[in-house]
Amino acid sequence: MLLAGVRVLDLSRVLAGPLCTMMLGDMGADVLKVERPGQGDDTRGWGPPFDARGESAYYLSCNRNKLSVAADLDDPADQAMLRALAREADVVVDNFRPGTLERRGLDPAALLGERPDLVWCTITGFGPDSPRPGYDFVVQAERGWMHINGDPDGPPMRAGVAFVDVVTGKDAAIAVLGALVGRRGPRAPLPAAERRLWVSLAGSAAAGLANVAQNALVSGDEARRWGNAHPNLVPYQLFDAADRPLVVAVGSDAQWRACCAALGLDALGADPALATNPGRLARRAEVVAAVAARVAERPAGEWLARLDAAGVPAGVVKTVLEALAEVEASPLTGVAPSVPGRVRRPPPRLDEHGARVRAAGWGAFGAD
Secondary structure (H helix, E strand, O other): OOOOOOEEEEEOOOOHHHHHHHHHHHOOOEEEEEEOOOOOOHHHHOOOOEOOOOOEHHHHOOOOOEEEEEOOOOOHHHHHHHHHHHHOOOEEEEOOOOOOOHHHOOOHHHHHHHOOOOEEEEEEOOOOOOOOOOOHHHHHHHOOHHHHOOOOOOOOOOOOOOHHHHHHHHHHHHHHHHHHHHOOOOOOOOOHHHHEEEEEHHHHHHHHOHHHHHHHHHHOOOOOOOOOOOOOOOOEEEEEOOOOEEEEEOOOHHHHHHHHHHHOOHHHHHOHHHOOHHHHHHOHHHHHHHHHHHHOOOOHHHHHHHHHHHOOOEEEOOOHHHHHOOOOEEOOOEEOOOOOOOOOOOOOOOOOOHHHHHHHHHHHHHHO
């Protein structure tokens, strides 16, 4: 396993932090999840649905490959236990608001000073200097995501998944991996400032605008909602076949020619004004209308077979259950890791390993 032997103290909750630490656990790290006594991670109550054990699906989605210990941050004995665990950890991940840990004797700066190879990543809503709580929905609103999602003539719309949390969790995992590599590199040991990592939902969301942001920066024009169309490519959108929706995604001029041949739109394919993408953008309405009319004539499966044979990116719109039927997924441990790794432990029950951790510290992982 890529991260075998790496110890990760997980002081986070909800989604971005737990997703980050789950990814590290997927790659082999020993992840110890610290939770509030009695209640645990907020997401343990975010249901239904709940499984037969009473665990919420939300919690299960981002907490496999961890041990759990309950600790009261206001209890001096538990504070001492967490300091001891942090001193022997390789990585600490938290998403507490500024000052919360420091007031309880868990000062990241002090612990980084004690340990020249410790990496500490804090996930915030709006950066290290902002006390604002970070919620995905709020950040989607404030960082332009809702402005560009939804029907062109409809209201702003959030993404159907907490995608800012997901992107931030992945950004945090990347930052941690970079620091772990750096601390073993030619500049090791890294200064404490380079081992103190800050990742924010707001920052990840802004960076996640990617080409949409660059379009606005280059053109000076405000981005707008395109629904299921694309601002830079035509045809690249949803079309209704005779039986179900179909996506056609033409990303090159060669694919355009192949698409016209597969759909039998010979006149469009022979039109020199449509041979390049800028030409198709200029006549977007005409191209889309022609493709839509032709796709509506036959079932999606027939068009998909033709487009696949021609090398044109296309796909039917599947339900979530249809999509999950094609991948490795479990009601207990979720969708299989997207990074090199494997599922070794189901998501823990609250304080499931508390006695072992209190008795043996990081040695609790050796009892598996």
